Amino acid sequence: MQDIYQHIEDHIDEHIETLFRLVSQPSVSAQRLGFDKAPGLVKEIFESVGLETEIVPVPNDGLPSVYGHMAGERTDRTLLFYTHYDVQPTDPIELWESDPFRPERRGDRIYGRGISDDKGNIIARIAAMKAFNEVRGGLPCNLKFFAEGEEESGSPNLPGLIAQRGQDFSADACIWEGGGRNASNTPFIYLGLKGLLNVELSISRLSGDAHSSLATVLPSAAWRLLNALKTIKGDDDRVLIEGFYDDITPLSESEDAAITALPDETEELRRIHGVSDFVNEVEGEALRRKLYLTPTANIAGLTSGYQGAGFKTVLPAAASAKMDFRLVPEMRPLDVLEKLRKHLDRHGFSDIEINMIAGVIPYRTAMDAPWVKLVAETAEEIYGLKPEITPNMAGTGPMHDFGHGIGMPIATSGVDHPAHNIHAPNENITIDDFLLGAKQAALIIQRFAERGAE
Amino acid sequence: MQDIYQHIEDHIDEHIETLFRLVSQPSVSAQRLGFDKAPGLVKEIFESVGLETEIVPVPNDGLPSVYGHMAGERTDRTLLFYTHYDVQPTDPIELWESDPFRPERRGDRIYGRGISDDKGNIIARIAAMKAFNEVRGGLPCNLKFFAEGEEESGSPNLPGLIAQRGQDFSADACIWEGGGRNASNTPFIYLGLKGLLNVELSISRLSGDAHSSLATVLPSAAWRLLNALKTIKGDDDRVLIEGFYDDITPLSESEDAAITALPDETEELRRIHGVSDFVNEVEGEALRRKLYLTPTANIAGLTSGYQGAGFKTVLPAAASAKMDFRLVPEMRPLDVLEKLRKHLDRHGFSDIEINMIAGVIPYRTAMDAPWVKLVAETAEEIYGLKPEITPNMAGTGPMHDFGHGIGMPIATSGVDHPAHNIHAPNENITIDDFLLGAKQAALIIQRFAERGAE
Numbered sequence: 001m002q003d004i005y006q007h008i009e010d011h012i013d014e015h016i017e018t019l020f021r022l023v024s025q026p027s028v029s030a031q032r033l034g035f036d037k038a039p040g041l042v043k044e045i046f047e048s049v050g051l052e053t054e055i056v057p058v059p060n061d062g063l064p065s066v067y068g069h070m071a072g073e074r075t076d077r078t079l080l081f082y083t084h085y086d087v088q089p090t091d092p093i094e095l096w097e098s099d100p101f102r103p104e105r106r107g108d109r110i111y112g113r114g115i116s117d118d119k120g121n122i123i124a125r126i127a128a129m130k131a132f133n134e135v136r137g138g139l140p141c142n143l144k145f146f147a148e149g150e151e152e153s154g155s156p157n158l159p160g161l162i163a164q165r166g167q168d169f170s171a172d173a174c175i176w177e178g179g180g181r182n183a184s185n186t187p188f189i190y191l192g193l194k195g196l197l198n199v200e201l202s203i204s205r206l207s208g209d210a211h212s213s214l215a216t217v218l219p220s221a222a223w224r225l226l227n228a229l230k231t232i233k234g235d236d237d238r239v240l241i242e243g244f245y246d247d248i249t250p251l252s253e254s255e256d257a258a259i260t261a262l263p264d265e266t267e268e269l270r271r272i273h274g275v276s277d278f279v280n281e282v283e284g285e286a287l288r289r290k291l292y293l294t295p296t297a298n299i300a301g302l303t304s305g306y307q308g309a310g311f312k313t314v315l316p317a318a319a320s321a322k323m324d325f326r327l328v329p330e331m332r333p334l335d336v337l338e339k340l341r342k343h344l345d346r347h348g349f350s351d352i353e354i355n356m357i358a359g360v361i362p363y364r365t366a367m368d369a370p371w372v373k374l375v376a377e378t379a380e381e382i383y384g385l386k387p388e389i390t391p392n393m394a395g396t397g398p399m400h401d402f403g404h405g406i407g408m409p410i411a412t413s414g415v416d417h418p419a420h421n422i423h424a425p426n427e428n429i430t431i432d433d434f435l436l437g438a439k440q441a442a443l444i445i446q447r448f449a450e451r452g453a454e
Numbered sequence: 455m456q457d458i459y460q461h462i463e464d465h466i467d468e469h470i471e472t473l474f475r476l477v478s479q480p481s482v483s484a485q486r487l488g489f490d491k492a493p494g495l496v497k498e499i500f501e502s503v504g505l506e507t508e509i510v511p512v513p514n515d516g517l518p519s520v521y522g523h524m525a526g527e528r529t530d531r532t533l534l535f536y537t538h539y540d541v542q543p544t545d546p547i548e549l550w551e552s553d554p555f556r557p558e559r560r561g562d563r564i565y566g567r568g569i570s571d572d573k574g575n576i577i578a579r580i581a582a583m584k585a586f587n588e589v590r591g592g593l594p595c596n597l598k599f600f601a602e603g604e605e606e607s608g609s610p611n612l613p614g615l616i617a618q619r620g621q622d623f624s625a626d627a628c629i630w631e632g633g634g635r636n637a638s639n640t641p642f643i644y645l646g647l648k649g650l651l652n653v654e655l656s657i658s659r660l661s662g663d664a665h666s667s668l669a670t671v672l673p674s675a676a677w678r679l680l681n682a683l684k685t686i687k688g689d690d691d692r693v694l695i696e697g698f699y700d701d702i703t704p705l706s707e708s709e710d711a712a713i714t715a716l717p718d719e720t721e722e723l724r725r726i727h728g729v730s731d732f733v734n735e736v737e738g739e740a741l742r743r744k745l746y747l748t749p750t751a752n753i754a755g756l757t758s759g760y761q762g763a764g765f766k767t768v769l770p771a772a773a774s775a776k777m778d779f780r781l782v783p784e785m786r787p788l789d790v791l792e793k794l795r796k797h798l799d800r801h802g803f804s805d806i807e808i809n810m811i812a813g814v815i816p817y818r819t820a821m822d823a824p825w826v827k828l829v830a831e832t833a834e835e836i837y838g839l840k841p842e843i844t845p846n847m848a849g850t851g852p853m854h855d856f857g858h859g860i861g862m863p864i865a866t867s868g869v870d871h872p873a874h875n876i877h878a879p880n881e882n883i884t885i886d887d888f889l890l891g892a893k894q895a896a897l898i899i900q901r902f903a904e905r906g907a908e
Contacts (some may be wrong), residue, residue: 307756
């Protein structure tokens with residue numbers, strides 16, 4: 001494989017240039033920003049390495065996916081790379097040290113929105129393909145490359161697309177986005193993702209904002225929302241929605257052991273996020289179990305009234321909160337939505353409107369699949385350390401649609417590192433992260449062509 | 455007085471033009487917007503009716519006041535008009551049907567920020583002065599005209615200015631801003647205003663926004679703020695800050711009777727604000743007593759995390775709330791601030807920062823002052839109905855500085871009506887409101903010149 005690795009290293013400037021081009025093109029799915037040009041640019045990049053590519057419309061006028069495929073020497077073995085080309089919003093923009101859509105290098109890091117999640121992964125895999133094409137004259141197996149356009153918005157139309165065209169994307173095995181190294185630089189692989197229910201809770205109590213001197217007698221939307229939210233979570237961080245935890249399934253023995261075997265991330269998380277104490281003062285294994293295995297009720301945004309400089313003596317007519325509930329197997333977003341509605345009604349808050357924004361079903365690939373072993377071996381070879389395997393990550397993605405919907409084993413490799421500030425200001429990646437991710441992608445292609453996933 | 459009233463009516467187009475000029479000039483004190491030109495424009499308008507005018511610097515580099523004075527026939531009698539030329543922010547700007555700084559007429563109303571509060575009052579009084587000058591060749595008594603530049607920001611530097619130069623503004627009696635007609639078109643006069651403590655409560659728990667998948671273990675600023683706020687007010691609307699109500703003084707018998715005698719505003723408030731039920735389901739006299747005589751703990755703004763379109767899976771690093779506490783005699787803003795700090799500490803929220811933005815002391819002029827009788831008579835003469843006299847209004851203003859600090863009786867007349875949407879989108883006034891306010895100002899000047907305030 002040295003020839004392939006050497007090609008990737010020799011062409012690093014070209015790869016970073018391509019990555020900068022892709023990051024420079026905004027593609028914020030939450031705001032539908034940049035999608036006049038972004039799918040075309042992804043298609044152009046896919047075609048530059050020989051992928052036969054189409055921009056795939058998704059149901060409900062959603063933001064398109066981009067799908068490419070290319071035959072290789074072993075035509076009976078097909079590998080699917082799942083990625084997404086959409087990115088998170090840049091807000092709070094004032095905390096960025098450089099324009100999120102004008103990538104730049106500072107020290108050994110390059111910065112920009114999506115430069116790690118997930119445009120970095122796209123280009124690392126493209127770099128691996130390019131190396132096979134140019135050094136070996138082609139791929140050793142069939143390859144499919146799926147880049148979604150709505151992952152950061154909860155993949156609302158992916159289940160519909162899979163129902164329509166799932167077989168087009170079917171493969172023997174799948175590499176997901178989002179592997180890489182953890183806080184202690186050990187490679188990690190994960191086999192599952194949490195689900196998600198994202199909602200906006202809102203209430204309007206007046207026909208318009210009123211002068212705050214009337215706050216003695218006119219109802220307050222802000223206090224009302226706050227009182228409703230307060231019923232959702234207890235001081236012990238336990239979600240108080242009736243039946244919220246009912247459908248959680250226990251881990252298998254090997255999954256449980258894998259969680260126990262993971263390294264302690266406590267100090268690293270402390271350092272990166274500048275905190276002294278964690279929720280419920282968890283540390284070590286307890287922190288890990290809470291992080292990976294419990295659902296959340298997070299407030300992602302709170303809005304009411306005047307938020308500018310100085311003050312405005314206003315009684316706001318309306319208030320709203322954006323919440324995301326991360327779900328673990330086998331919780332279901334629509335079921336949690338129904339339970340949330342019942343909970344608010346039961347507590348007298350039937351006037352709080354719930355608007356569901358996104359729902360994603362949680363998923364885990366079985367830990368003993370041969371595909372997991374193959375990917376783990378490539379990680380050890382590239383990074384020189386046995387990988388940590390996590391049954392499911394704290395994050396979310398539409399794995400369920402591919403793993404359960406189409407039916408294939410899924411594991412991860414990638415360019416990730418907890419210091420990348422994904423979804424946050426100053427998202428970044430190092431050249432090293434990129435090179436290691438590209439090399440592992442190449443090795444996975446090679447090993448899969450040799451051994452298959454069975 | 456018919457000659458004076460006729461002059462005001464004959465020149466109404468000119469007065470509205472002047473009012474439009476003044477409203478077109480932004481003067482948002484909370485944002486320090488427009489103060490390069492606003493004081494100069496006020497000075498120019500003052501000088502146009504013969505007031506010897508100066509732009510008065512205030513302590514702490516605050517936004518200046520504008521002060522004018524002019525001698526009249528009775529040089530031993532001096533009347534002070536208090537107004538303010540600053541306005542509230544225009545937010546939420548999207549609910550305005552026209553540009554707040556491009557006043558326009560729609561039907562029988564004219565619209566713009568400050569067109570009622572308080573630029574309408576300024577120009578109505580200027581119209582009255584102009585009529586005396588042009589019809590009678592001068593004023594019947596001395597007149598002082600004080601236009602503050604920071605009233606909408608809680609008059610933070612007015613106490614300092616009064617301490618330095620209070621005697622320059624002293625008079626035998628004062629007409630405040632903000633009289634006019636109430637919801638049933640009956641003239642009203644008020645003799646006092648609530649005080650105010652305005653604070654921002656804020657908390658930051660992470661070095662930066664984090665991915666919301668970490669919400670299982672990283673502390674949430676939004677939940678923390680919400681839990682702290684929840685301790686401040688009970689479900690029965692009672693403020694739970696220890697000792698909050700201790701310094702409230704009872705009304706005198708005549709003040710109490712005045713409250714009882716006021717008309718029922720329940721239906722009008724329902725209609726204007728589009729509500730079915732009031733706080734604690736108060737109605738009629740109970741509503742009135744709650745409105746005028748109780749303090750508040752209002753949330754004027756709530757901010758945390760992502761508030762744009764769609765969603766962002768973020769765990770926000772920070773959260774904040776703007777609160778205003780309206781205070782009744784003899785509560786004091788600094789004392790309430792101290793009690794709030796102790797309250798939060800006692801409930802384990804010493805990590806919540808409190809930033810005091812403004813404090814105003816509440817004030818009431820004694821109900822039996824001869825000045826109150828004189829102003830009431832002018833109201834009855836102009837509006838044809840006995841005025842309702844309110845011991846103190848639900849709103850706030852720096853009356854304490856003039857009434858207690860300099861020492862003079864204070865009552866109100868003006869152009870107000872509850873339908874004016876002051877402090878809210880689509881602030882407006884009718885031509886009728888303006889004419890009545892201007893005529894009453896003229897009659898007050900005349901009667902005061904004849905009888906004085908003793």
